[in-house]
Amino acid sequence: MLLIILGLNAFHGDSSAAILRDGVLIAAAEDERFRRIKHWAGFPSLAIQYCLQEAGLRLSEVDHLAVNQDSRANFLRKLSYIARRRPDPRFIIVKLRNRRMRAGIPELLVQHFPGEEFSGQFHKIEHHLAHLYSAFNVSPFEEANVVSIDGFGDFSSTAWGIGRGDSLSLDGRVYFPHSLGAFYEAITQYLGFPNYGDEYKVMGLAPYGEPVYLDAMHEIVRLLPKGRFELNLAYFNHHEDPQVYRFDGGKPVSPQMFSPKLEYLLGGPRRDPSEQLEKRHHNVARSMQAMYEEAFFHLLTAVQKDSGLANLALAGGCAMNSVANGKVRRRTKFQRVYVQAAAGDAGGAIGSALAAHHKLGGKRSFLMDHAYWGPQFSEDEITSVISEHRTSIREAGCLLKAQVNKSELCQRAAAWIAHGKVVGWFQGRMEWGPRALGNRSILGDPRRADMKAILNEKIKRRESFRPFAPSILEEAVGDWFEEEDAVPFMTHVFQIREDKRPRIPAVTHVDGSGRLQSVSKKTNEPFYALIEAFRELTGVPMVLNTSFNENEPIVCKPAEALDCFLRTKMDVLVLGNSILVRR
Numbered sequence: 001m002l003l004i005i006l007g008l009n010a011f012h013g014d015s016s017a018a019i020l021r022d023g024v025l026i027a028a029a030e031d032e033r034f035r036r037i038k039h040w041a042g043f044p045s046l047a048i049q050y051c052l053q054e055a056g057l058r059l060s061e062v063d064h065l066a067v068n069q070d071s072r073a074n075f076l077r078k079l080s081y082i083a084r085r086r087p088d089p090r091f092i093i094v095k096l097r098n099r100r101m102r103a104g105i106p107e108l109l110v111q112h113f114p115g116e117e118f119s120g121q122f123h124k125i126e127h128h129l130a131h132l133y134s135a136f137n138v139s140p141f142e143e144a145n146v147v148s149i150d151g152f153g154d155f156s157s158t159a160w161g162i163g164r165g166d167s168l169s170l171d172g173r174v175y176f177p178h179s180l181g182a183f184y185e186a187i188t189q190y191l192g193f194p195n196y197g198d199e200y201k202v203m204g205l206a207p208y209g210e211p212v213y214l215d216a217m218h219e220i221v222r223l224l225p226k227g228r229f230e231l232n233l234a235y236f237n238h239h240e241d242p243q244v245y246r247f248d249g250g251k252p253v254s255p256q257m258f259s260p261k262l263e264y265l266l267g268g269p270r271r272d273p274s275e276q277l278e279k280r281h282h283n284v285a286r287s288m289q290a291m292y293e294e295a296f297f298h299l300l301t302a303v304q305k306d307s308g309l310a311n312l313a314l315a316g317g318c319a320m321n322s323v324a325n326g327k328v329r330r331r332t333k334f335q336r337v338y339v340q341a342a343a344g345d346a347g348g349a350i351g352s353a354l355a356a357h358h359k360l361g362g363k364r365s366f367l368m369d370h371a372y373w374g375p376q377f378s379e380d381e382i383t384s385v386i387s388e389h390r391t392s393i394r395e396a397g398c399l400l401k402a403q404v405n406k407s408e409l410c411q412r413a414a415a416w417i418a419h420g421k422v423v424g425w426f427q428g429r430m431e432w433g434p435r436a437l438g439n440r441s442i443l444g445d446p447r448r449a450d451m452k453a454i455l456n457e458k459i460k461r462r463e464s465f466r467p468f469a470p471s472i473l474e475e476a477v478g479d480w481f482e483e484e485d486a487v488p489f490m491t492h493v494f495q496i497r498e499d500k501r502p503r504i505p506a507v508t509h510v511d512g513s514g515r516l517q518s519v520s521k522k523t524n525e526p527f528y529a530l531i532e533a534f535r536e537l538t539g540v541p542m543v544l545n546t547s548f549n550e551n552e553p554i555v556c557k558p559a560e561a562l563d564c565f566l567r568t569k570m571d572v573l574v575l576g577n578s579i580l581v582r583r
Contacts, residue, residue: 003360004057005064006048007353010105012069013039013196013252014346014434017047018373019055019062023357023365025138027054028373028432030346033556039196041252043105044349045112050375059109059116066123066356067105068130068348073154077175081155123359125352127153128316129170133358134351135315136163138368139338143311145303149296150316150345151181160303163313166363177239178230180295181318183221186236186257187288191281192271196252203323204466206289207511209282216265217291227302229295235262277465293324297331310335315351319343319491320434322515326492329483339491341371341433370523371437371489374430377558379403382576385558389566393580396566401579406526413574414533417445417543421571422458424548426561427526431554435490436547437517438471438527440554440561442570444506444544446470451506451544458569459550467515470507472542473531474518480504480542481516490517506544517545 005020018028027050032038034046052059109118125133131148143164150157157179161169188202222230233239237259246253263269271281300312312334314325319339328337340347386393386400393400404412413423423443431437442459444451452468469490470480478484481494493515501508508514521528535541548555550568555561558575565573565580573580 003064003357003362004055004062005066005353005356006051006062007349007351007356008044008048008065008067008105009345009348009352010043010067011041011247012345013041014344015040015042015044015047016342016346016349017044017051018349018353019051019057020353020357021055023354023362025350025366025368025373027051028342028350029375029430030342032553033374033430035250036553036560037249037251038553039252040250041247042250043108043112045108048112054375059113059118062118063120064123064356064360065105065109065118065120066125066352068125068127068153068345068352070124070126070154072124073126074156074173074175078155081176123352123356125355127348128156128159128173130348130351130355131315132159132161132163132168132170132351133354134347135313135319135338135340135343136168137354137358137364138340138350138366139163139313140367140369141311141313141336141338143309144313144338145307145309145311145334146313146315147300147303148316149180149299149314149318151179151185152176157181158299158316160299162307162309166358168358174228177233177236180221180229180292181316182236182238182257183231184288184292184318185254186262187284189254189256190258190262190266190270191285192273192275194254194273196254200320201463201466202285203289203321204509205277205282206285206323207509207513208465209279209284209286211287211290212283213266213287214290217287219265220262221291221295223295223298227299229298235259235265289323292318292321293327293331296321296324297327300328300332300334304333311338312336313338315340315343315347317344322491322493323513326483326494326513336485337492339489340368341431341435341437341489343491344434346433369488369520371431371433371435372429372439372524373432375556376429377576379576382558382578385562386575386578386580389559389562392566397583398566398580399583401581403577404579406577407529409574409577409579410526410530410533412579413443413530413572414537416572417443417534418537420445420448422455424561424565424570424573425527425530426548426555426558426573426575428524430556433489435517436545436554437488437490438519438524438545440548440556441471441545442548443530444468444546446504446507446542446544447538447540449505455546460546461551467509468507468544468546469515469517470504470542471517471519471527471531471545473528473535474520476541477516477518481514486518486520487516488518488520488523490515492516503540504542507542
């Protein structure tokens with residue numbers, strides 16, 4: 001009998017669902033893609049619905065339900081903290097309310113899936129344990145150190161252990177209120193980026209500055225023996241302020257994480273989001289990234305020294321710091337690093353399901369070597385959408401080309417890109433995780449120095465300092481980058497070889513780096529064929545790849561891709577086997 005496990009990340013940023021059949025992933029998706037609200041943080045009913053449909057199951061056929069939160073975890077630590085700190089009672093009330101929401105998940109299933117009673121077993125998995133399982137159990141490693149670093153979950157911010165075969169230990173933690181994720185978020189807010197998830201913007205800003213505030217950062221974050229760290233709480237208020245994350249219509253809203261003393265330390269008030277960025281802000285960003293890396297490698301060095309292992313699997317929101325990830329082999333003795341496609345909290349859905357699978361005696365049987373776990377659409381469905389919008393297409397001055405086969409499709413798309421056109425590329429199953437990896441992507445020519453400006457003017461309308469990523473044929477990575485590792489999920493930033501940088505200015509960041517995606521023929525043949533066709537035309541085995549969206553979640557459905565194409569100045573839309581060209 002096949003064992004069906006549904007895993008959830010609920011009532012937290014990037015709420016999501018994933019479904020396993022005998023330990024093998026069948027489907028996974030973030031609810032934001034269906035709700036069209038970034039980082040949706042409510043109950044992921046639409047993601048659950050999709051996962052069940054993809055698996056061909058009803059809720060009543062699910063054997064086990066797992067969620068990546070367990071309020072019993074670290075309970076004595078919580079009691080001790082409350083006794084010592086005596087935080088504002090409103091803080092405790094809000095925490096208890098959030099706990100009740102997660103405890104009510106079985107009842108919410110009844111509400112959202114009437115007539116489909118879930119009669120299986122409910123598993124509460126500690127937040128960081130779910131992260132550890134999400135990293136190791138889908139990795140290619142037989143043994144590895146496993147590390148989870150993020151904001152907070154179940155009263156801790158960091159956890160580490162060792163995975164060997166089918167076993168996984170949890171050997172150490174850093175507890176609330178100390179957190180590298182909280183540190184990074186606080187400085188991100190200080191720099192005038194207030195939205196949930198804005199940390200990646202500051203990571204892109206950092207190379208424009210110098211680490212002149214590093215002494216101040218050492219006052220904020222203190223390194224301790226055995227790889228540990230602590231925050232100087234005088235500069236923070238998350239540990240006692242009644243503000244916590246709010247869910248305004250499902251959208252997570254972050255509280256202010258820092259105290260007025262931080263503004264004094266850094267020499268001025270926080271930047272208003274409407275104010276221009278100055279050199280001082282660049283320097284603060286660079287100093288913060290340097291401090292994060294110092295603490296990150298302090299931890300990893302200690303973990304590796306204790307184990308002597310050469311492999312590392314990373315998870316948690318901080319595992320999306322691709323700049324730090326790209327330096328692991330140079331700054332530690334780890335030789336191989338694996339970060340799965342949704343390393344942040346969305347990945348807790350997979351992690352909780354895998355932890356439950358292990359708890360039930362299941363063995364490791366799945367390697368995540370691609371991220372294509374979301375919905376896909378037939379050619380008939382795509383043709384129907386185009387037909388329904390035929391008037392809008394004509395009014396926008398667009399021509400519908402006849403359907404062509406995949407080989408010709410890739411040849412045409414490559415030629416358009418080589419001639420400076422911006423191409424929307426919608427194929428196959430939607431990506432799992434925050435990155436567009438060749439199925440819901442906007443593509444451009446990496447050779448054009450003006451391509452960043454073109455994309456920002458035509459479509460993205462985002463900050464000019466943020467880089468665009470290269471998607472490169474897997475076998476060409478070592479020729480163009482100073483590392484040779486395959487990076488299928490855009491989770492590492494590597495230095496581009498100095499002699500190659502002038503050839504690909506659109507994807508070369510100010511510090512000579514690029515956040516690459518290595519593309520394998522095995523896992524995405526159409527995208528591989530497009531890049532190969534571009535290489536044959538130009539001698540460059542990569543394209544510029546950015547997410548198919550305009551200040552919204554990445555598109556999920558054909559109608560959303562068509563709408564984004566029509567309301568922007570994109571030149572070409574490749575929608576399945578159909579092509580629309582703007583005249």
